[in-house]
Amino acid sequence: MARAAALGRLTWQPATVAAARVEAATARTLVLDVDGWTGHVPGQHVDVRLTAPDGYTAYRSYSISSAPVPGRLEVTVQAVADGEVSPYLVDVAEPGDQFEIRGPLGGWFVRRPDDPRPALLIGGGSGVAPLMSMVRAATNPSRLLYSVRSPSDALFTAELATTAAAADGRVAVTHVYTRVAPAGWPDPPRRLDTDALARVVWPRDADAVAFVCGPTGFVETAADLLVDIGHDPANIRTERFGPTGG
Amino acid sequence: MGGYVLTADNPITGALAEHGVAMGGYHIGIHRPSGSTGGSGVAAARPHGEGRMAVITRGFGGRRRDNTDLPPGQYRTDDFPVLSAGPTPRIGLDEWELAVVTETGGRSTWSWPEFTALPTDEATVDIHCVTRWSKFDTSWRGVSVDTLLADVETAAEYVVAHSYGGYTTNFPLEDLLDGQAWVAYEFDGEPLAPVHGGPARLLVPHLYFWKSAKWLRALELRLDDQPGFWETAGYHNYGDPWREQRHWAD
Structure with a gap:
């Protein structure tokens, strides 16, 4: 096991929705701009935190679907019928909206660029x-x-x-x-x-x-x-x- | 407690006395047929998360539920989600064996008939997964780790749990003692399904659920701490959900 698992910043950072792409009837990709984001290892995920005006928060984890680039990532989300966070991400969020993310996270379900195996x-x-x-x-x-x-x-x-x-x-x-x-x-x-x-x-x-x-x-x-x-x-x-x- | 054979200089003996008051943080109802002991709902001060940032998410209202007893950053589910790092091992009961191995190489083993003949507890506990779901009032039957270690002589302070399939996870020994941990083989009155860790899994509900190793094969008692599978892959070495110890830096 590689001790050098890629660890993300564990502080919450603001993410701004830069664009949204409909992928299917109940699925959407959100393009997120994050200051200081240094990229990720394919397979990693982020934690998402939504905060309501009264301070109530909800958290979920979503996989990153984009290739690694600095400053930007994409999550592709399927709405869960009785979900709390996914319907917001799929149906409500618009460019300019903000929520918080933490990551990138995960050191196992990852494919490192230097892994030569097919x-x-x-x-x-x-x-x-x-x-x-x-x-x-x-x-x-x-x-x-x-x-x-x-x-x-x-x-x-x-x-x-x-x-x-x-x-x-x-x-x-x-x-x-x-x-x-x-x-x-x-x-x-x-x-x-x-x-x-x-x-x-x-x-x-x-x-x-x-x-x-x-x-x-x-x-x-x-x-x-x-x-x-x-x-x-x-x-x-x-x-x-x-x-x-x- | 009782039943342990501990060396005189064992540093854990002092810590054991604190359990039951220091443990708090999860509510647990243990129904022991013998009536020998029982946990109680110990209310614990719950630390707040880190300081909040002023990012309000436009258009998000949320669906509030009764979040009493929910550790920080968790949400409640009534499903029983499955998480594991690889394929589900299939272990026949005729080849199944559970071992306790001490730091001096001492080895105790139980076949399936021997293991299931041991006294059991019924435990109704809340479980908390690091992927942020919590499930309340899950119902298990299993053998207390206290029972498995009753005749074991050790000076160990740490334990590595080993699973069929190669998974490992680590603990301070004191976290597995005194009615806090079981090797469970029934869930909701039914044999534990392979996908949930059957034939038998560790159940350590006061820590994040990755510590409750599925497909348990052995408990290795050690003098030193040795981080396990997820603990070397970025997850917290101890994993207390009430202190939100998810990752290395938490």
Whole structure:
């Protein structure tokens, strides 16, 4: 374990919404300007603190979806139906609004730029957000398997298509649609299964590291399947998004 | 307490006497069939968070709930979220074993039938995850760590918990003694599910829940402190939710 985990500033800092992008019906990316922000390691998250006029506060953690740059970061948030913070971030916040963040945080579910191993990135639903940071910052071969309910729920669709078509072939992208597939899609809608994983898994001698992020059931299934088909459990890193992430 | 075989110069004996008054900060109702002891809801002064900055978030109202008993920076959930760093290990009960290993290499082990024949406690406790959710009144059955250490001779001051799958987490020994910690194998009256740490997990509710190691395999008694998995990856070495000890610098 690297003792040199990248630790963020642990003081709360004001973040100003610079822009907002709708990613899906209930998901949005907020672009945040933060003075003195020095960047992050792909996979890390930030704590968000919202403060109501009467002083009441609410806190949640959100993964960073952007590539590391100084002074700016992006979080991509899926609204949770009965959530407290996510509906604000998805439906209410506008450019110029402020809240506080703390971070970047997390020293395990991270892909360091100097890690030479190829990566298998497996995302379920909004769990693709931290993987998107890894895709955007990837300097080494990466394969993204993205499981999502339907094309209209899928995040980052256009950008992932462009990335996958890039001439360098650095990042391969595969979608699995669980409820509704696009017209002409070769596979019927289905849950992530061994067949889908077998198409993207790296050969055993590639010493690949797998990052799995999504709702608990998805992460359990994907990690179990990876172990079943021979992936070293020690090289599978998981992070879970649940409905309580709201 | 009683039942411990402690060397005469053991520095923890002095600290043990303070438990029950110094512990406060989580409310715990322990229902021991034997009626031997029981925790009580000890009210504790709760330290405030750091000084507030004047950033009011326009358009945010919040949904207030009864936040009594909620440590700073936590929110209450009624779900039971799952967090772990890797795949869920699957351990057959026929191969399962729990060990206590002392600093001199002494080793006590329990097979599953031996372990589940030990006296148990029912513990109803609040749990607090560093990812900011807290769940109130969770109901467990397990073996008190006091019971596992009853016949162990040690001068150790620290413990590293080892899990199937390779996870580790560390404690001062005194934090696992005197009715504060269990090796739990039932949740809500049912066998503990693998995803929540079954067959058996550590339950240390007065610390952030990453300290309650899932898939427990061994307790290693040590003279020195050795930071575990999350403790070397940026998380606080002790992890008291009431002092909001989330990360190294907290």
